Amino acid sequence: TRVAVLISGSGTNMASLIAAGQAADAPYEVVVVVSNVADVAGLDKARAAGVEALAVEHKAFGKDREAHERAIDALLAERKVEVIALAGYMRLLTPWLVRKWAGRMVNIHPSLLPLYPGLNTHARAIEAGDLEAGCTVHIVTEGVDEGPVLGQTRVPILPDDDAETLSERVKAAEHRLYPQTLAAFVAR
Numbered sequence: 001t002r003v004a005v006l007i008s009g010s011g012t013n014m015a016s017l018i019a020a021g022q023a024a025d026a027p028y029e030v031v032v033v034v035s036n037v038a039d040v041a042g043l044d045k046a047r048a049a050g051v052e053a054l055a056v057e058h059k060a061f062g063k064d065r066e067a068h069e070r071a072i073d074a075l076l077a078e079r080k081v082e083v084i085a086l087a088g089y090m091r092l093l094t095p096w097l098v099r100k101w102a103g104r105m106v107n108i109h110p111s112l113l114p115l116y117p118g119l120n121t122h123a124r125a126i127e128a129g130d131l132e133a134g135c136t137v138h139i140v141t142e143g144v145d146e147g148p149v150l151g152q153t154r155v156p157i158l159p160d161d162d163a164e165t166l167s168e169r170v171k172a173a174e175h176r177l178y179p180q181t182l183a184a185f186v187a188r
């Protein structure tokens with residue numbers, strides 16, 4: 001299965017998806033990485049791994065979010081992409097893109113959804129006194145961080161945690177969960 005990864009930044013989850021997809025028996029391959037921000041570290045990481053990496057800057061499209069997504073979508077069509085994996089893609093998607101890719105687009109979110117959709121998940125979990133945090137891979141639907149859950153990993157919240165230390169623990173879990181879940185999803 002030909003996968004595109006959409007990013008906006010460092011791309012550590014993207015790198016784990018690329019690496020797992022390069023295994024000889026992997027059921028998917030990351031064929032292109034697209035960032036809405038130029039010059040992010042994730043694009044360099046993708047190229048270093050031998051994967052085509054493109055910036056399609058949303059800034060170039062002004063307020064027309066759908067035009068930006070149509071430009072991305074055209075690039076994916078040229079590359080015969082079958083599944084989109086969002087990995088730290090920090091733009092709200094238009095209904096147009098979500099509908100076009102319905103059932104073929106997944107996302108990873110750093111919380112135990114349905115808890116803490118949106119931003120600052122770790123600070124909110126600590127503030128609430130939760131004993132556990134985690135990450136969720138889900139199918140993308142029109143509601144932000146909604147959609148059927150495909151996989152979840154729980155990690156403990158330790159007494160001395162701040163958002164930074166908790167984020168590191170969750171990230172390590174994300175890097176295992178996302179490739180595994182994507183592999184199961186494309187093989188379903």
Ligand code: GRF
Pocket residue numbers: 009010011012013014087088089108109110135174
């Ligand atoms: C991850 O925490 C992911 O769950 C969230 O954005 C972050 C991306 O991090 N959607 P990275 O760029 O993969 O390191």
